[in-house]
Amino acid sequence: MKIVRFGVSIPEELLQKFDKIINEKGYANRSEAIRDLIRDFIVRYEWEKGDMEVAGTITIVYNHDEADVVKELLDLQHEYLDEIVSSLHVHMDEHNCLEVVVVKGRASKIKEIADRLISLKGVKHGKLVMTTTGRELL
Incomplete structure (x- = not known):
């Protein structure tokens, strides 16, 4: 599996809140947390489609x-x-x-x-x- 790096622009306050939460939840880094968020987004989308x-x-x-x-x-x-x-x-x-x-x-x-x-x-x-x-x- 090829790993791709990409940048995200967000307000500093939002990033600070995100970092606090992922630290409390025990994520090793932002990438792991973002991967989980993307997976959750995909799962919800698949459910909404209703055909899988x-x-x-x-x-x-x-x-x-x-x-x-x-x-x-x-x-x-x-x-x-x-x-x-x-x-x-x-x-x-x-x-x-x-x-x-x-x-x-x-x-x-x-x-x-x-x-x-x-x-x-x-x-x-x-x-x-x-x-x-x-x-x-x-």
């Missing part, structure tokens, strides 16, 4: 006493057997549960699953965390 295979997690917090939320969660997970790899269930307290669903498949299908899970009645909060299978990244 991706991986991710859907995390939801829900009240298990609410209506039929538990049954609906299970039904949805069985409906997407090809895309749902695994799930983790945690009892947060006597009423609230955390569910983490690991998914892999076409981006458009993964977004569909996340939207359906997060919009269920009884779900208090949900988030899709997207990533790539890694095949396309350098």
Whole structure:
């Protein structure tokens, strides 16, 4: 793999903030941090296109006493057997549960699953965390 050097012009204050953050996060240098930012940008772009295979997690917090939320969660997970790899269930307290669903498949299908899970009645909060299978990244 050939390494290419390029210059970036940014305000000094912005660079100082960037340097502080990458130092706190433990990056060895700016180049490593910028490579990670570029990879993240590429992954998000690929997800937006919706036509490639991706991986991710859907995390939801829900009240298990609410209506039929538990049954609906299970039904949805069985409906997407090809895309749902695994799930983790945690009892947060006597009423609230955390569910983490690991998914892999076409981006458009993964977004569909996340939207359906997060919009269920009884779900208090949900988030899709997207990533790539890694095949396309350098």
